[in-house]
Amino acid sequence: MTSQNFYWASNLKFLRNRKKISQESMAEKLGIARSKLAMQETGAVKNLSLEDLIKFSEYFKISIDTLLKVDLAKLGELRLRELEAGNDVYISGGRIRVLSISVDKNNKENVEFVPVKAKAGYLAGYNDPTYIGKLPKLSLPHLPENKTFRMFPTEGDSMLPIPENCLVITEYVTDWTGLKKTPCIVIMRNEQTFLFKMVSSQIDTNRTMLLHSLNPAYEDKEVFAGDIAEIWKYHSHITDVIPSSETLIEELLRTVNEIKVDVKSLKDV
Known part of the structure; x- marks a missing residue:
């Protein structure tokens, strides 16, 4: 097959750069020589095997048709993310993925609940209508209409003062580019967990999302946008923990004062 009239070479280079991976590293992952990859990217290989x-x-988890026939560099960021999510633009005609939802007998959207034990299954079936239809369903009052909500459990203390092991009610986010220090549940493709973080888009600069924790004990984390399956914006949360009257800042100040007293006592010894 001749590659002369196709986008194969340019797409390979574009996708590799998008992953921020060197030719040497990618060639190693593919089990091929770096020189062969370089020839593929320059179009020097005229007959593709x-x-x-x-x-x-x-x-790349992208169909051969798309790699050959679609100039990926000309696609918008949202479509590229959908493509990387497994929603092939060539096969589907470039349509954006429709979120799988369930509705009640009055055709009103349910609020699906994803319990802890269903985490692994959700990562495999989040865009499968049959799987979504089997999730527990809730009807919650005072939620805005014409929006899609889902409830996720949280783990860990990275978002204190929001307590761990609470239930977060979230709204589906279609356009990630406008997120700026927005509390969100982030569904990562290759991790069997849901990350609850403050999310800021860096898509326009380096195609990443910055994940920030309210708890200062946790460091910020940058993740490649293509490694994210879904983002759900925080709306509210449910917890059985009675909040302390002491704020996080007050707690930190109290801890610092306790350390000062301990240090002083050591000096006096």
């Missing part, structure tokens, strides 16, 4: 077509398609 079936083995190469399949190998690169499986690595």
